[in-house]
Amino acid sequence: MSAQTEHAKARQEMQAVMAQYKGDKYVEGWASLWDKGDNLPWDEGFPNPALEDTLAQQSGTIGSAIGTDAQGQSYRRKALVPGCGRGVDVLLLASFGFDAYGVEYSSAAVEACKKEETENHSWYRVRDQNTGRGKVTFVQGDFFDDAWLQTIGVPRNGFDLVYDYTFFCALDPSLRPKWALRHTQLLAPSPKGNLICLEFPRLKDPKENGPPWASPSEAYVEHLSHPGEEIPYVNGVVKQDPLRAPSQSGLERVAYWQPERTHIKAQGENGIINDRVSIWRRRN
Template identity: 80%
Template sequence: MTGPTNLEPKDIQAVLAQYQGDRYVDGWDALWNKGDNLPWDKGFPNPALEDTLVQRRGTIGGPIAEDAQGKSYRRKALVPGCGRGVDVLLLASFGYDAYGLEYSATAVEACKKEEAENSGWYRVRDQTVGRGQVTFVQGDFFSDAWLQQIGVPLNGFDVVYDYTFFCALSPSLRPQWALRHTQLLAPSPTGNLICLEFPRHKDPQSPGPPFPSSSEAYMEHLSHPGEDIAYDNKGVVKHDPLRAPSQSGLERVAYWQPERTHEVGQGEKGVIHDRVSIWRRRN
């Protein structure tokens, strides 16, 4: 690595264009090795996640739970494509055992640096709960090898947070993305996938990443994991209201406009375009 550089969207697109199909994730490794200042990396967690953890605790549950024997344990939270790990550190500050996954070894090192240099910024939210353990791991989201490395089984995560990950992936990987969430998420109602939907306001025909990501796209893919979803010639997902959701799919249990979000999720005069959705396994 030659040192951090400020990467513009066109720079990112040029690099990723060299990595097609299953090699797409290798493009992100190349980007981190080229320079780790991504244009949508704000250096701190999105306030919409913080508000969700506070205001929607009744939906997602708290960081501490009890097993069948009445023994308390910390619930596990995963952030795939965690970037610098800021969301992982926030989840740990709320008391979750938080795991950050990145494909790039350089990104994992950036996460560890963030933890070491800014640990005081992520204050413990509840002293009676304390801070959860933080684990950063290098691996491919679609592979099980990293799960074995950290000792977490399939369907072992109580909370998964997806932000700037769905929109960072090539749209061709979206069916696999949705299927993988069903494999990682704990059974309902314990397991909750939190999606901060972004960028909803981007022209559907615009290049990515970040790729335009409508709420309808999240709905169709998560309701039909592993299945090809049709988009029209304008890049808009074809939503069929008569199409039944897959029994193996996820069900949206909450959906709202957050009160706060990063500026990149806002339009003119601060109008918030981002949405937050929470999903659970149907079975």
């Protein structure tokens, strides 16, 4: 069996499991997959190079890992990865100096994160000796519930950076209003708080089942501009209304580009990169 055929088979099996868990029950579906020891079909096992390049090249937008408070004291800024999988992105963020947090619903996933932390992979090397490495924290919990925030001692609106990749697309589209609202509850005030979205899969047929669900750039725009609001879809395609004003409680996109590098699965024919990176901030 070819690698491509094996990947398609694994994706179909995952979708069959997730079809049994509707709405807010989705977390139990992911937990069941982790408890069985299954690897998610799109888990590459290492951080997406698009995130690495963003952290290295976009400090002017997202800020450095070290901040300064009102008293002039320096501190490490906090970064969060929801649905962090085996924690590769959390460890990458820490290597750039952020105090990095990863939240997963499954205890088996959290254990996988801790195992990954013990691996001496080159992509987790400290990037700046003056900045050093940030603290790493993995916590079990439901992203949409505040209990895990209390466990790690971080208040709402306490994260300076949130990274979303294969989390938006993992959620049933009915949960997207809730997803967008939650980000407004977790991000620090603008301009300190930045949400980085690595948009994938942008070009998937919206009529096809997920996860991963089709996640075009227009879907991120509509939901993050109107957090908590129901956004109409027609045949799986988000319906944009150019006359609809963005919510003042929403997020605004401050940067958007095609990355130079990304995982192979997000590349089309001739290596064309289909992913996009977007950065968002609170409007007020």
